[in-house]
Amino acid sequence: NAGVTQTPKFRVLKTGQSMTLLCAQDMNHEYMYWYRQDPGMGLRLIHYSVGEGTTAKGEVPDGYNVSRLKKQNFLLGLESAAPSQTSVYFCASRDRGQNTEAFFGQGTRLTVV
Amino acid sequence: AQSVTQPDIHITVSEGASLELRCNYSYGATPYLFWYVQSPGQGLQLLLKYFSGDTLVQGIKGFEAEFKRSQSSFNLRKPSVHWSDAAEYFCAVGAPQGAQKLVFGQGTRLTINP
Numbered sequence: 673n674a675g676v677t678q679t680p681k682f683r684v685l686k687t688g689q690s691m692t693l694l695c696a697q698d699m700n701h702e703y704m705y706w707y708r709q710d711p712g713m714g715l716r717l718i719h720y721s722v723g724e725g726t727t728a729k730g731e732v733p734d735g736y737n738v739s740r741l742k743k744q745n746f747l748l749g750l751e752s753a754a755p756s757q758t759s760v761y762f763c764a765s766r767d768r769g770q771n772t773e774a775f776f777g778q779g780t781r782l783t784v785v
Numbered sequence: 786a787q788s789v790t791q792p793d794i795h796i797t798v799s800e801g802a803s804l805e806l807r808c809n810y811s812y813g814a815t816p817y818l819f820w821y822v823q824s825p826g827q828g829l830q831l832l833l834k835y836f837s838g839d840t841l842v843q844g845i846k847g848f849e850a851e852f853k854r855s856q857s858s859f860n861l862r863k864p865s866v867h868w869s870d871a872a873e874y875f876c877a878v879g880a881p882q883g884a885q886k887l888v889f890g891q892g893t894r895l896t897i898n899p
Binding site for chain 1: 791794817819821826827828829830831834836875877879885886887888889890891892
């Protein structure tokens with residue numbers, strides 16, 4: 673049981689390049705999230721999904737897009753990377769319910785130069 | 786909208802000493818509250834959670850937290866810390882309505898002195 677798997681673990685991009693981060697979960701969870709973690713800022717929610725085919729904006733959605741074509745996968749896209757998007761990105765998933773635990777991936781460290 | 790404040794960015798304690806990490810939340814009703822721990826270079830792991838019932842909840846690794854409605858707080862405690870407890874700790878809140886979203890505090894980095 674792998675839990676939540678993020679791909680890739682590290683990436684360096686040049687300003688203006690695009691990329692997609694993949695999150696895969698094997699727990700059949702309904703809810704999935706993308707967070708970014710920056711020093712002193714905690715985790716800030718970028719986008720989330722409450723089910724296959726649905727997505728919603730979080731606190732800091734600008735510059736990112738997401739898709740949830742399959743229940744087990746949640747993709748985060750950067751169309752034109754900027755240095756301000758240098759961060760550590762975490763994906764999480766939760767089962768349906770109000771008090772369920774969120775399970776996190778190991779993170780993707782992205783540097784935009 | 787709900788929010789979470791962790792007033793202490795960095796705390797240093799000696800090994801064997803007691804620990805209390807503060808968490809204050811803002812929400813109009815009783816929220817669902819969580820504490821997570823993040824070891825260096827790792828993802829987040831759940832320590833404990835509160836959603837109803839007994840206001841003192843026990844978690845893994847000897848941690849506990851107490852929900853105080855009157856103070857809008859959910860402080861994390863441990864009677865005696867170990868060097869392996871050095872990590873970053875995050876408090877999070879989920880609202881009963883729209884509970885799909887978890888909102889995190891800024892985190893508290895814990896350093897343990899030998």
